[in-house]
Amino acid sequence: MTKQKFDPAKIDFGLDSFGDIPLSASGQLLSQAAAIRQVVAEGVLADELGLKVIALGEHHRADYAISSPDVVLAALAARTKQITLASGVTVLSSDDPVRVYERFATLAALSNSRAEVVLGRGSFLESFPLYGYDLRDYDLLFEDKLSLFAELLKERPVTWSGKTRSSLKQMDVFPKTEQALPVRIAVGGTPASVVRTAKYGFPLTLAIIGGRAERFLPYVQLYQRAADQYQQPIQPLAVHSHGLIAATDDEAKELAWKYLRESFVKVGQERGWAPMGQEQFNFEINEGSFYVGSPETVAQRLARTIKQLGVSRFELAYGAGGLPAAQRMKLIELYAQQVVPRVRELLAEEE
Amino acid sequence: MKIGIIGAGKLGTVLGQLAQKAGYQVLISGSGAPSKIELIISVLLPQAKALTTAAVAQQANLIILALPLHQYQTLQPADFAGKIVIDATNYWEPTDGPATELLLPGISSSEMIQQQLKDSQVIKALNHIGYHDLADQALPAGSDNRKAVALAGDHVAAKQQVAEIVNDFGFDPVDIGQLAAGSLLEPGSPVFGASVAREQLQQLIQDYAALKKIDNSKNA
Numbered sequence A: 001m002t003k004q005k006f007d008p009a010k011i012d013f014g015l016d017s018f019g020d021i022p023l024s025a026s027g028q029l030l031s032q033a034a035a036i037r038q039v040v041a042e043g044v045l046a047d048e049l050g051l052k053v054i055a056l057g058e059h060h061r062a063d064y065a066i067s068s069p070d071v072v073l074a075a076l077a078a079r080t081k082q083i084t085l086a087s088g089v090t091v092l093s094s095d096d097p098v099r100v101y102e103r104f105a106t107l108a109a110l111s112n113s114r115a116e117v118v119l120g121r122g123s124f125l126e127s128f129p130l131y132g133y134d135l136r137d138y139d140l141l142f143e144d145k146l147s148l149f150a151e152l153l154k155e156r157p158v159t160w161s162g163k164t165r166s167s168l169k170q171m172d173v174f175p176k177t178e179q180a181l182p183v184r185i186a187v188g189g190t191p192a193s194v195v196r197t198a199k200y201g202f203p204l205t206l207a208i209i210g211g212r213a214e215r216f217l218p219y220v221q222l223y224q225r226a227a228d229q230y231q232q233p234i235q236p237l238a239v240h241s242h243g244l245i246a247a248t249d250d251e252a253k254e255l256a257w258k259y260l261r262e263s264f265v266k267v268g269q270e271r272g273w274a275p276m277g278q279e280q281f282n283f284e285i286n287e288g289s290f291y292v293g294s295p296e297t298v299a300q301r302l303a304r305t306i307k308q309l310g311v312s313r314f315e316l317a318y319g320a321g322g323l324p325a326a327q328r329m330k331l332i333e334l335y336a337q338q339v340v341p342r343v344r345e346l347l348a349e350e351e
Numbered sequence B: 001m002k003i004g005i006i007g008a009g010k011l012g013t014v015l016g017q018l019a020q021k022a023g024y025q026v027l028i029s030g031s032g033a034p035s036k037i038e039l040i041i042s043v044l045l046p047q048a049k050a051l052t053t054a055a056v057a058q059q060a061n062l063i064i065l066a067l068p069l070h071q072y073q074t075l076q077p078a079d080f081a082g083k084i085v086i087d088a089t090n091y092w093e094p095t096d097g098p099a100t101e102l103l104l105p106g107i108s109s110s111e112m113i114q115q116q117l118k119d120s121q122v123i124k125a126l127n128h129i130g131y132h133d134l135a136d137q138a139l140p141a142g143s144d145n146r147k148a149v150a151l152a153g154d155h156v157a158a159k160q161q162v163a164e165i166v167n168d169f170g171f172d173p174v175d176i177g178q179l180a181a182g183s184l185l186e187p188g189s190p191v192f193g194a195s196v197a198r199e200q201l202q203q204l205i206q207d208y209a210a211l212k213k214i215d216n217s218k219n220a
Helices: A032-048 A069-079 A097-110 A127-131 A135-152 A191-199 A213-229 A249-270 A278-286 A295-309 A325-350 B010-021 B038-044 B053-059 B069-074 B109-116 B131-137 B156-169 B179-185 B198-212
Strands: A012-017 A053-056 A084-087 A115-120 A158-160 A168-171 A183-187 A204-207 A238-245 A290-293 A313-317 B002-006 B025-029 B062-065 B084-087 B121-125 B148-153 B172-175
Touching: A012 A032, A012 A325, A032 A053, A032 A069, A032 A325, A053 A069, A053 A115, A053 A313, A069 A084, A069 A097, A097 A115, A097 A135, A127 A135, A135 A158, A183 A191, A191 A204, A191 A213, A191 B038, A204 A213, A213 A238, A213 A295, A213 B038, A213 B131, A238 A249, A238 A295, A238 A325, A249 A278, A249 A290, A249 A295, A278 A290, A290 A295, A295 A313, A295 A325, B002 B010, B002 B053, B010 B025, B010 B038, B010 B131, B010 B156, B025 B053, B062 B156, B069 B109, B084 B109, B084 B156, B109 B121, B109 B179, B121 B156, B121 B179, B148 B156, B148 B179, B148 B198, B156 B172, B172 B198, B179 B198
Parallel strands: A012 A053, A012 A313, A053 A084, A084 A115, A115 A183, A183 A204, A204 A238, A238 A290, A238 A313, B002 B025, B002 B062, B062 B084, B084 B121, B148 B172
Antiparallel strands: A158 A168, B121 B148
16 A cells, blocks of 8 residues: 655645625625626636635535536636636536536646546435436446446547446547546545545545544545555545635634524525534534634644645635625635645644 | 444444444444445444344344435344344435335334334434534543433333443433434434533423424333
């Protein structure tokens, strides 16, 4: 087993958005169209400030504006220079692997090979009835389509047959890329999904949205053990978690209670969960997986998680709920200009 | 004492870890052959034994159900006969399908499982706290701010034993009544997804029982 060497200077920091609808300066919710343009402005800012990746998730709901991440990413391709343009996630189960390949290979062309596909089963399920899929095939659809997608990535004529779409016989897909299309699989903690990711030799993204990050250490070990067993390389680990950075701890906490917590309460309500109380909120902020506070506070907590799990890439899910657009821009500035250099410093000190 | 866990997903593996930490021997099964979960178990539960569901049920002294609810009809009553079964499952439409096709009107989902496993003593417990809270919030008995886990069931002695296990796992057991009162712990309940201490849990249940006009005074 070869482990990645841990080098603080080489850790990538990025941003994740689902296209949450922000409030304007006057306290009105933006339109969904304006929310999408806001994300483009944020991606441009992130690129200018040197962040390494922006990942946009696919949703089909009133509270998230982005249903077609690749189209938004294409706009960003034209306006950015260095940032990796990723989905986060593309719900492969309710999509067509051939079209996913075509769209992201096109994005790669437009962005000079900065496209990345992040595949997942998705935690929201609206895409299934919307595209005519049966939720009872939740896992089968992903497994089956992933096997085709892995073939398509070889960029040679494909012969494939499976259970969830028509077979292909020596069919080729276009455009061809200039560099192999990078792919990740994002997992929420289902052990079998971790094993599947390693089996295909894809890098793993852990979506850690509640509880202590170190709880995921066994999953990192499971990924490594599985990669070993399937004779696949151990690829660098990414982690996605929610965060809110403001000038002071108090301001960040207040905003997080108002917007981040609220978005959890709203989604939880649909799933029959009791609303997150003050104690749970405090736990998530102090010990769990909400990275909330001043740049120094967030940097300390991030450095700890990165070291504990051996993270190569951290993606901050920002702007959950109605967090006003101006505060989102400020958050990105604080993250890129203060948190990221401070995390590197903290990690270098410990080396 | 051997605790059997049916289900090797997020919940099943966390419960297995709590059981191991408490000194129990753990037997665990997934939905297929044991070989399908061996790798997972070797890392997440290195001391546990991966078996078929039938073997887990037959060999364990007590069994915890941590499988998707809709799979309950695959459980063979004979394998579970005479044993205490902790039902930690919940109805969740995306994986279980429409409620009208699975749940039975007027009874809690745990009573439905009791009807399937008619020769077992089904106790509902460990279903209402999220799996990451189960992992993060377990504390030794007597700790400050220890969280509580509700249990419901019709068999007093069986409930006593489950209460001991809940305590060993790191939580204060709170008996909320007979199995029918298990509906007070289902999705939509103010304790569903909540991780709170004993008094608060009792208060939430009492208020919710009054609101739903459910008499849970019997057998509590």
